[in-house]
Amino acid sequence: MAEVLQSLSNALADTVQAAGAGVVRVEARRRLPATGIVWSADGVIVTAHHVVERDDNITVGLPNGQSVSATLVGRDPSTDVAVLRVQGSSLTALDKASGDYRVGHLVLAIGRPGESVLSTLGIISALGESFRTGAGKVDRYLQADVSMYPGFSGGPLIGVDGKVIGMNTSGFRGANITIPVSTLRRVVDAVLAHGHVKQGYLGIGAQPVRLPSALSQQLNQETALLIASVEPDSPADKGGLLLGDTLVALDGEPLRHIDDLMGLLTSDRVGSTVTVRLVRGGEIKEVKVTIGERA
Amino acid sequence: MSDLLQQLNAEMASVADNVKRSLVQISNGRGGAGAGTIWHADGLIVTNAHVISGRHSLNVTLPDGRMLPARVLAQDETRDLAALAVEASGLPTIEPGDSRQLKPGHWVFAVGHPWGVLGAVTAGIVIGVGSQWPEFPPSGQDYVVVSLKVRPGNSGGPLVDVRGRLVGVNAMMTGPNVGVAVPSHVVKAFLREALGTPRAEPVPEGIL
Numbered sequence: 001m002a003e004v005l006q007s008l009s010n011a012l013a014d015t016v017q018a019a020g021a022g023v024v025r026v027e028a029r030r031r032l033p034a035t036g037i038v039w040s041a042d043g044v045i046v047t048a049h050h051v052v053e054r055d056d057n058i059t060v061g062l063p064n065g066q067s068v069s070a071t072l073v074g075r076d077p078s079t080d081v082a083v084l085r086v087q088g089s090s091l092t093a094l095d096k097a098s099g100d101y102r103v104g105h106l107v108l109a110i111g112r113p114g115e116s117v118l119s120t121l122g123i124i125s126a127l128g129e130s131f132r133t134g135a136g137k138v139d140r141y142l143q144a145d146v147s148m149y150p151g152f153s154g155g156p157l158i159g160v161d162g163k164v165i166g167m168n169t170s171g172f173r174g175a176n177i178t179i180p181v182s183t184l185r186r187v188v189d190a191v192l193a194h195g196h197v198k199q200g201y202l203g204i205g206a207q208p209v210r211l212p213s214a215l216s217q218q219l220n221q222e223t224a225l226l227i228a229s230v231e232p233d234s235p236a237d238k239g240g241l242l243l244g245d246t247l248v249a250l251d252g253e254p255l256r257h258i259d260d261l262m263g264l265l266t267s268d269r270v271g272s273t274v275t276v277r278l279v280r281g282g283e284i285k286e287v288k289v290t291i292g293e294r295a
Numbered sequence: 296m297s298d299l300l301q302q303l304n305a306e307m308a309s310v311a312d313n314v315k316r317s318l319v320q321i322s323n324g325r326g327g328a329g330a331g332t333i334w335h336a337d338g339l340i341v342t343n344a345h346v347i348s349g350r351h352s353l354n355v356t357l358p359d360g361r362m363l364p365a366r367v368l369a370q371d372e373t374r375d376l377a378a379l380a381v382e383a384s385g386l387p388t389i390e391p392g393d394s395r396q397l398k399p400g401h402w403v404f405a406v407g408h409p410w411g412v413l414g415a416v417t418a419g420i421v422i423g424v425g426s427q428w429p430e431f432p433p434s435g436q437d438y439v440v441v442s443l444k445v446r447p448g449n450s451g452g453p454l455v456d457v458r459g460r461l462v463g464v465n466a467m468m469t470g471p472n473v474g475v476a477v478p479s480h481v482v483k484a485f486l487r488e489a490l491g492t493p494r495a496e497p498v499p500e501g502i503l
Contacts, residue, residue, distance in 0.1 A: 004299060005306040005457040009402035012420055016400035032430050108400065113430065118423040119399040120442040120472075147442055147472035149422055150430040 011160070012121065016108060019158050020117035022094035023110050025061030026070075026084070026154055029053035035111045035155030036060065036084065037167060039188060041093045045084040046184055047154035049075045050171035052082040060086050061112065074191035078136020078199075079179055080171040082154075083191045094156060096181045097163040103127055107144050108158050109168050113151020122146035124165075132263045133172065135199060140180040142166050148176045190267060200265030201294040202241075203234020208257055209246060215279060223256045224248045224279065239289030242280065249277040265291065306457075307404075311416045313459045314406045316387040318414060320356040321346055321365070321379070321451060330407035330452030331355065331379065332389045332461060334486070338381040341482060342451030343466050344370045347377050355381050369489030374436065375466050375477060376485045377451075389453055392460030394478035397424050397439060405445050405465045405474055407452030419443030422473065438475050439463045445474035 026036040026047045034051035038044075045060060052058065052072060060070045070084040101107075101124055109120045128141030144157055148170050156164045157178045166178035190197040206225040216222055225247040230236050241247075247255050250264050251274045270293045277286050317333040321342055329346030333339070340355060347353055353365040363381040370377040397403075401421045409415050419442040426437045439454060445468045454463035454476040463476030 002306045002310060002457050002459075004302045005310070005402060008303065009400075009457045012402065013398040013400035017398065114427050116423060116425065116427070117399055118440075119420065120422055121400075121420045147470070149442075149473065 012108065012119075015158070015160060015162050016110065016117060016119040018162050019094060019108070019110050019156065020112070021063050021092040023063065023112050023117055023155060025112045025114070026051060027059040027061065028057075028072075032151050033061070033113050034151050034153050035113065037154070037156045037164060038091050038093045039083075039184075041091045043086045043091060044073075044188065044192070045070065045086060046167060046188060047082050047084060048167065048169040048171050049077050049080045049082040050169070051153050052084075058084060060084065061115070062086075062091070063112075063117070064090070065115065074195040076136065076187045076191060076197040078133050078197070079138055079183055079187055080169045081167070081179060081184060081187045081191075083188055094158070095163045096185070097159055097161070097165045099182070101127075101159055101165055106160050107146060107165060108160075109144070109146040109148065109152055109155060110158060111149055111152035111155045113149075118149060118152075120147045120149055120152070132259060134259070135262055136197075137183075137263065137266065138177075138179060139182040139186070142178040142180050143176075144178060146176075198267035198270045199294040200267070200269045200291040201235060202261070202265065202289065202291065203231035203236040204241065205229035206247065206258065206261065211246070211248075211279070215284075219248055219284070221248060221254050221256060225255045225258065225261060235289055235292040239276070240287055241276070241278070241289065244280070246279040247276060248279060248284070250274055265294075307418065310404060310455065310457065310459045311406065314389070314404065314416075314453060314455050315414045316358055317389040318358060318406055318452060320408055320413065322354050322356070323352060328408055328411065328448060329450045330448065330465075332451075332453045332464070333357075333386045334378075334388060336384060336386045336388055338383040338386060339368075339490075340365065340379040340381065341464060341486070342377050342379065343375045343464060343477075344372050344377045345375055345466070346451040347379070348372070353379065355379065357381070357383065358387065369485070371485055371489070374481055374485055376464065376482060378486060378489060389455075389461045390459060392456050392458070392462040392479055394424070394439060394462045394480045397421050397456070397462055397478075399423050402457050403439075403441055403443070403462065404455050404459075405441065405443055405449055405452065405476070406455070407445070407449035407465060409444075409446035409448045411448055417443040417445060417449075419472075424478065437478050437481055439478050440469075441474045441476060442472055443474055444472060449474070
C-alpha cells in the first residue's frame with residue numbers, strides 16, 4: 001500500500017538531508033539570518049547580495065553546528081550574488097547541475113535560517129533565455145513554484161539528483177527567481193579574481209529619441225540614443241563621440257533603449273575596441289571606441 | 296500518462312479517502328466550523344482549543360452524517376489542543392503516526408474544511424520540525440511546519456503521513472503556503488495528562 005508515495009516521501013527526505021551537508025546559515029544582517037551554498041570545499045560560500053547587509057562581522061553557521069566567521073570577498077548587485085569565504089575544513093561542496101532540467105521537473109528549495117535544514121518542494125515552472133537586470137545579465141531565466149520560506153534567500157534550488165540548479169533569491173523587486181549555476185559560476189570566478197564583476201563604461205549620458213522617418217527606414221530602427229552629455233577624458237570622449245551624436249548600434253547590435261546599451265557594456269568588452277554606428281549632422285558614421293571599466 | 300504518475304495519483308486518492316473516514320466537522324450551530332479527528336471509537340475527538348474556545352453549544356458532524364452534541368473533556372490553550380466527547384461508539388478512527396519520525400522533505404497531507412469545503416485535501420512536504428523557529432520569538436512549543444495550503448476551516452483537522460497516519464493537528468497558517476501543526480507526540484502528551492494514560496493512544500475500531 002502506498003509504495004510509490006512512500007518511496008517518493010523517503011527519497012525527498014533523503015535528498016534534503018544529503019543537500020543539507022552543503023548548505024550554511026549566513027548571519028550578515030540584523031534580522032533573520034539567510035542561507036548560503038558551499039560552493040567549494042576550500043571555503044567559498046555563495047549567497048544573495050541583498051542578505052549581506054554589512055561588510056564585516058559576518059558569521060556562517062555550518063551543518064555540523066559550528067559557527068565560524070566569514071569574510072566578504074565581493075558582490076555583484078546586478079545578479080544579487082555575494083561571495084563569502086570561511087576557513088574551510090570538513091566542508092562539503094554541493095555538486096552543480098549541468099543543465100539537463102526541464103519545465104515540470106521536481107525541485108527542492110533548501111534553507112538554513114536556523115540550526116536545522118528546511119525545505120520546500122515545487123516544480124520548474126518556466127525556463128527561458130538570458131535576460132538583463134539593468135546592469136547585469138542572468139544567463140538563463142529559471143523560475144520554480146517553490147515557496148520561499150523566510151531566510152531561504154541565498155540557498156540552493158536542487159534537482160532530485162541533489163545537484164544545485166541555481167541560487168534562490170527574493171531580491172528582484174520581491175519576485176522569487178533562481179539564478180542559474182552558469183551565472184553563479186561566471187560571477188564567482190569574476191569576484192574571486194577581481195572582487196567584483198567588471199562592467200563596461202562609456203562615459204555618456206543618453207536618452208532615447210525617435211529617428212526621422214528616412215533614417216528610420218534606412219537603418220530599420222525606430223529609436224536610437226541621443227548623447228546628452230560626455231564625461232571629459234572618458235572612453236566616449238577619447239573615442240571622439242560628441243554631444244548631439246545619435247548612437248544607433250554598438251558592434252552591430254541595435255541601440256533602441258538605454259537597456260540595450262547597458263546590456264552591451266559587459267565585462268568581456270572592458271578594454272576592447274568596439275564599432276559604434278551613429279548619426280551626426282544627418283549622416284551615418286562609424287566610430288571606434290575602446291570601452292573602459294566602471295569604477 | 297506514465298504508470299508511475301498514475302500509481303502516485305491512485306495512492307494519494309486512497310490516502311485521502313481513508314483519512315476522511317475519521318474526519319469530523321465541529322460547529323457551534325451559528326455557522327463557522329472547524330475540523331476534528333476521531334481518536335477513539337467510543338467518541339473521543341481531538342481538535343484545536345481555538346476551534347472550540349468561546350463556543351457554548353458545540354456540535355460534531357460525523358463522517359456518516361449524524362450531528363451530535365459534544366462535551367469538552369479538556370482543553371489546553373498553550374498547546375492549542377482540545378478533547379471532545381460525543382455519545383457514539385464503533386466510530387472509524389485515525390491511525391496513529393509518529394511525528395518524531397518526520398523529516399524535512401517527507402510528504403504529508405492536511406485534511407479539513409477550508410473555507411467550508413468539506414473534506415478537502417492539500418498536500419506538500421514537511422519544511423521542518425521542532426521548537427526553534429528563528430523568525431518567531433521562542434515559545435518552547437514543538438511544531439511541524441509544512442508546505443501546503445491550509446485555510447480557515449482546516450484548523451483541528453489531521454496532518455497525516457503517506458500512510459494516512461496522524462502526525463499532527465493542523466493549527467494555523469503563517470503564509471499562503473505554510474501550515475503549522477501541533478505534532479502528534481504533543482497530542483499524546485496532552486491526552487495523557489488530561490485524561491490518563493489509557494486514552495493517550497488512539498484506539499482503533501474493533502478493539503474495545
